[in-house]
Amino acid sequence: MKMFRKVITIGFALTLLLQVSAFVSAAEEEEEIEYDPLREVYLDPLHAAVVYDGKTKSILFKLRNGTEGKVTIGSDKWTVGKVSGKFDAPVKSKDGVTYIPEADDFEKLVKVETANGNSLETSVQPPANYFTVKADAETDAVADGDDAADDPAIWVHPTDPNMSTLIATNKDGGVLVYNLNGKQLYSYDVGEVNNIDIRYGFPLNGKKVDIVATSNRSDNTIEVFVVDPVSGELIGVNGAVMHSKMAEVYGFTMYHSLVTDKFYGIIVGHEGEFEQWEFFDNGKGKINGKIVRSFRLGSITEGVVADDEYGYMYIGEENVAIWKFNAEPNGGLLPIGRVDSVDGIRLTNDVEGLTIYYGKDGGGYLLASSQGSDRYVIYDREEGNEYITSFGVVDGAVDGSSETDGIDVISFGLGDNYPNGIFLTQDDRNITNGEKFNQNFKIVSWDKIAKGSPTPLLIENQDPRKLKLRR
Known part of the structure; x- marks a missing residue:
C-alpha cells in the first residue's frame, strides 16, 4: 500500500513537472515573439x-x-x-x-x-515657385499677448457687401468681429476658442440664417452663433452642449452638404482625432448636434476645410501631409488621396490653415498655410489638386505676415475697396515701425494675388450663398 502511494505521488509530481515545463516553454515561446x-x-x-x-x-x-x-x-x-x-x-x-x-x-x-503604382497621390506635384504681395490693411491687434490670434472667417453681408465683416478667434479672449477696415466692432468672451468657420442658409426656427461656429478648448465643445443680418452681431444659439469625446478640440470647419442639405461641424484634435457633428434645429430656436463619423489620424492635425460644391474635405496632418477625404458622413474613414507631403519642398511643417477659393463653374483653388516657410501654397481645387504656386505677404504700408496659423479667402466682391474679394491671414509677429504688438490679421486684395502670380489666377465673383453641386 505504501509502495502504491509512493508511485502515485511520484506520478503526480511528474505530471505537475511536465505541466509547469510546458507552461514555461509556452511562456518562453511567447516572450520570443518580437x-x-x-x-x-x-x-x-x-x-x-x-x-x-x-x-x-x-x-x-x-x-x-x-x-x-x-x-x-x-x-x-x-x-x-x-x-x-x-x-x-x-x-x-x-x-x-x-x-x-x-x-x-x-x-x-x-x-x-x-x-504596383501610385494612385494615392492626387497629382505628381511639380517644383515650387514663389512670389510676394503686400497687405492692403490689417485688423486691430487682439487684446491678449503671446500666441492668441488664430483663425479668421469672412462673412458676406446679404444686401451691402461694404458692411461685410471679418470674424476671428482670440485663443485667450473669445470671438472677435471686425469691419473691412480692420476696426474691431464686437467681442464675445466665450472661452479659449481656436478655429472658426461660417455657413449660409441654415434652417432655424422657420428661417434661413447664417451661422458661425468655433471649437472651444475651455470646455472641449462647439460654440454656435447666428449672425444678425443687419448689424453683423453674433447671437449664441447652442442648445444641448456639444461636448467632444477627444482629449482636446483643436481645428474646426463646417460643411454644408448640397446632396442632403444637412450642415456639419468638423473637429480635429491634437492626437489626430476627427469628429463630424450633424447640426440640426432642436425645435426651440436653438442648434443641437450629434456625432455621425469619427476616426483618428496618426499625429497632430489642425487645418481642415470642406469644399461644399465637390463634397470633399481636406485635413492637414501638420508634419505629414494634406489628405483629401469624402466630406459626407458615409464617405468612409480612409482618405481618397494625398494632395501633398510636408517635405520642405512646397509645404514646410507645420501645415496649418486651409481654405477654398470658389470660382465660377467649379473652378477655384485650395490654399494652405505653410507655417515653417512663411508661405501660402495654392493648389487647383478640381480633381487632381495640382500645385500651382506659392506666395508670401511681405512688409509694405503695413507689415507682412509670418508663421501663420489660420487663413480664409473669398472670391465675392466686398464693396468698393475689394471688388474681387480678399485673402485674410493671421500674423504671428505684428510689428509696426520696429515695435512689436499683439498678433492680428492681415487683409490682401485677391486682385494682387491673382495678378502677381507667375501663372495668372482666376478673378471670379462667386456668391457664397449660391453654391452648386458639382458632382
Whole structure:
C-alpha cells in the first residue's frame, strides 16, 4: 500500500513537472515573439495613409497603389487587399502606438502592393515657385499677448457687401468681429476658442440664417452663433452642449452638404482625432448636434476645410501631409488621396490653415498655410489638386505676415475697396515701425494675388450663398 502511494505521488509530481515545463516553454515561446510598431516600421516608410477606427479598434491603411488593409488590436488577423493572413500573436497597443508581431509575409505583401503604382497621390506635384504681395490693411491687434490670434472667417453681408465683416478667434479672449477696415466692432468672451468657420442658409426656427461656429478648448465643445443680418452681431444659439469625446478640440470647419442639405461641424484634435457633428434645429430656436463619423489620424492635425460644391474635405496632418477625404458622413474613414507631403519642398511643417477659393463653374483653388516657410501654397481645387504656386505677404504700408496659423479667402466682391474679394491671414509677429504688438490679421486684395502670380489666377465673383453641386 505504501509502495502504491509512493508511485502515485511520484506520478503526480511528474505530471505537475511536465505541466509547469510546458507552461514555461509556452511562456518562453511567447516572450520570443518580437513586436514592431506598425506605422513607423511598415507603413510610414511606404508613405501609406493610416487612420484608427475607435469603434472596431482597427487600424485602416491605404497603400500608394490604392490597396486598402486592416489590422485589429487584440486580433491576430490581417488583410491587405483581397489577401488575408495571421500573425503569430495578437496585435497590441501601448501609449497610442500599435504593435504587430514580426511578419515577413505581411511585410513583403505591402511592399509588393506599394510597388504596383501610385494612385494615392492626387497629382505628381511639380517644383515650387514663389512670389510676394503686400497687405492692403490689417485688423486691430487682439487684446491678449503671446500666441492668441488664430483663425479668421469672412462673412458676406446679404444686401451691402461694404458692411461685410471679418470674424476671428482670440485663443485667450473669445470671438472677435471686425469691419473691412480692420476696426474691431464686437467681442464675445466665450472661452479659449481656436478655429472658426461660417455657413449660409441654415434652417432655424422657420428661417434661413447664417451661422458661425468655433471649437472651444475651455470646455472641449462647439460654440454656435447666428449672425444678425443687419448689424453683423453674433447671437449664441447652442442648445444641448456639444461636448467632444477627444482629449482636446483643436481645428474646426463646417460643411454644408448640397446632396442632403444637412450642415456639419468638423473637429480635429491634437492626437489626430476627427469628429463630424450633424447640426440640426432642436425645435426651440436653438442648434443641437450629434456625432455621425469619427476616426483618428496618426499625429497632430489642425487645418481642415470642406469644399461644399465637390463634397470633399481636406485635413492637414501638420508634419505629414494634406489628405483629401469624402466630406459626407458615409464617405468612409480612409482618405481618397494625398494632395501633398510636408517635405520642405512646397509645404514646410507645420501645415496649418486651409481654405477654398470658389470660382465660377467649379473652378477655384485650395490654399494652405505653410507655417515653417512663411508661405501660402495654392493648389487647383478640381480633381487632381495640382500645385500651382506659392506666395508670401511681405512688409509694405503695413507689415507682412509670418508663421501663420489660420487663413480664409473669398472670391465675392466686398464693396468698393475689394471688388474681387480678399485673402485674410493671421500674423504671428505684428510689428509696426520696429515695435512689436499683439498678433492680428492681415487683409490682401485677391486682385494682387491673382495678378502677381507667375501663372495668372482666376478673378471670379462667386456668391457664397449660391453654391452648386458639382458632382
